[in-house]
Amino acid sequence: MNILSSQPIITIKHAKKQFDQVSVLKDISMSVQKGEIYTLLGENGAGKTTLIKMMTTLLQQDSGEILIAGLSVKDQPDKVRKLISLNAQETTVDMFFSGYENLQLIARLRGVKDVKAEIEQLTQRLGLKEFIDRRVAEYSGGMRRRLDIAMSLVGDPEIVFLDEPTTGVDPKNRLEIWRIIREIRDSGKTIFLTTQYLDEADRLSDHISFLHQGEIVLTGTPAELKKNTSKEIKITLETAQQEQGKVLLEEARIQFTDEEGLIISEADQQQALELFVAHELTILALKAEEISLETTFLMITKEQNK
Template sequence: MSAVLTRELRKTYGEKPALDGVDLDVGEGTVHGLLGPNGAGKSTTVRILTTLLRPTGGRAEVAGFDVATQPRQVRRHIGLVGQHAAVDELLTGRQNLELFGRLHHLGAAAAQARADELLERFGLAHKGPAKELSGGMRRRLDLAASMILAPPVLFLDEPTTGLDPRSRAEIWRAVRDLVSDGTTVLLTTQYLEEADQLADRISVIDAGRVVAEGTPDELKAKLGGDRLDVVIHDPERLAEAAGIVGRVTSGPADVDRDTRHVSAAVSERVQALTEVLAALSVAGIEAEDVALRRPTLDEVFLNLTNTGGSAK
């Protein structure tokens, strides 16, 4: 069953389309990543799905309820963590959670009990005001506040922006724990590694449309499986090296002059590696390093969004 479903979802501002027919199907108990460049429509999609914005056309359902005709039911079944911390920095973590509980119409005793449970679950033992918390702990407090009513669907709109790697890893662990308990997460992020680590499926959105969808491995496979990377010693011979790599691999080679990298997709990895090194040696081109690897999600993202979706 779908926890989030959209069909031909549209939003226009005047004559400018922000969303131009977005289709999403997010399975229950999964993490679904929504990736795209700035202005692609990610946050607009989240705002519509959380009833903060009305769509211009199409339909959208969250937890089985229509966002346009049943917004109250939708709100009862969702949590939202936006791009900026929403906690009161003068209150303690416990006070913040109790406040959110009372705003959700829990009684005083129920709000206190839920706050205790969430403080323990998210490892928030600090007793001082929230302003004394690290960035990662404030985001964990945000997550805890969004779970006051244990909603089945949680929207995370770039939840780790600005956090250091350690704090980001803490948020990832918290998200995984929530999903293991049955929560469905729709995640927007600028960090491709984050989507690779967390998402069961990913939708890439560009110019208001979904241009590709699949698991991280399926999206990486669109670039041709394995990649061969060669670092050339002499930057003046990069173009010549790229020609050799391209001929051996029967496809175009990418060149990064700053790092002196030549990269190409390969099918027969060991054979390609052997033939490229032999051809470079014959040409007298020194390779400082060589490696075989899978494509990264960053490369998939750049390929899909730079081509306007032709790689769909």
């Protein structure tokens, strides 16, 4: 990984947006460092795509400030567009063109001097060589997505916005897209990523923000986010005593999940153990499970909804 710059390449201060009296983004502030993968997580309707449209000059914020490399997206949109590319949820490839023709069109629009060399480099980089002369209508969904990402890299942009790039992609192509995303980051570029897949965010991100109901509710590295949430404890009882253990937890109003063992929060560990010992249940194993980003997100959003 490259060394991150001390100066943020994206700065957002108190940005707000509403549609028809509905507040979609309610005072968003964040900063993204040059050369990192910054991921925005949130459920459908949280405002992720709206925020990306604002950062990429497709939509103006109602108030607040958004700066890309020190340039205002509101006042200097043309200069901002020269630094960025956007890979939207819906692929922008022309189905009747070949992969080569799609890349050629974008290269010409972006003013690339050596179009042929640019296409050859991207074709090799994204594993498109075998398919590049075929019509895009013949591509699989995963191959089409990879071509779409290749089109986002034409002209060597400083910041690549990827809006849910692996939605609907099969597992093999998903792993390949992950490799490409890391490679883009390691080449010194900045990636702003949105996704609904928490495992994707966990594996790829340098920093993550949780967007919930139009507000940033938590920000940090994947390790920091999981560290700040109490661990889960997995208690394994004798098989014949499992049902009795569940009944005891229910009576004590201790929340749990039953996944080849009774999984409870770290805060409830002492009470549960005392309960099992008092009823002479045999505890075969006790293990602290690392919290997942999914659990962290669910706990945060549950707390926010109270």
